Amino acid sequence: MAIILIxxxxxxxxxxxxxxxxxxxxxxxxxxxxxxxxxxxxxQTLMELALPSSIRLDIKTLKDATTSLINREYDxxxxxxxxxxxxxxxxxxxxxxxxxxxNIGGMHFINGRxxxxxxxxxxxxxxxxxxxxxxxxxxxxxxxxxxxxKLNIMDILEKEYQTVCKVDK
Numbered sequence: 001m002a003i004i005l006i007x008x009x010x011x012x013x014x015x016x017x018x019x020x021x022x023x024x025x026x027x028x029x030x031x032x033x034x035x036x037x038x039x040x041x042x043x044q045t046l047m048e049l050a051l052p053s054s055i056r057l058d059i060k061t062l063k064d065a066t067t068s069l070i071n072r073e074y075d076x077x078x079x080x081x082x083x084x085x086x087x088x089x090x091x092x093x094x095x096x097x098x099x100x101x102x103n104i105g106g107m108h109f110i111n112g113r114x115x116x117x118x119x120x121x122x123x124x125x126x127x128x129x130x131x132x133x134x135x136x137x138x139x140x141x142x143x144x145x146x147x148x149x150k151l152n153i154m155d156i157l158e159k160e161y162q163t164v165c166k167v168d169k
Contacts, residue, residue, distance in 0.1 A: 009105035013047040086129035101139040
């Protein structure tokens with residue numbers, strides 16, 4: 001299995017994914033990791049309609065997606081993993097998923113979140129989850145589209161929120 005991209009984006013499958021990322025990446029499967037989407041037939045149908053027919057869409061609960069990834073069910077495919085929250089990515093990592101980088105695409109403002117970058121708003125739980133992901137030696141960057149400049153999320157956290165970010169080695 002080749003994880004081509006693992007991205008946190010609360011919109012999951014949308015135009016930037018289809019027109020930006022999928023047109024530049026060699027992806028066979030988009031794996032949406034979301035308990036809510038896994039139980040919402042309307043959302044599933046809309047995401048299926050948005051993707052080109054050449055790319056398979058799998059929508060699984062966090063637990064089922066993690067089990068599938070750990071059991072190497074995607075070994076022969078290039079996958080893009082989409083999750084709505086950093087907590088979902090941290091869960092997968094803690095269960096044994098190995099990744100080297102995480103893209104933060106969109107975490108939009110809701111009450112209780114602070115703006116970290118143009119399209120990234122976080123609350124205290126998000127900050128702690130990002131810190132834990134980073135502490136495992138995983139790069140955390142943000143960009144909307146593949147050709148955009150990478151923003152180092154942990155540098156922004158350290159500067160703006162005086163969050164101490166250390167890497168375990």
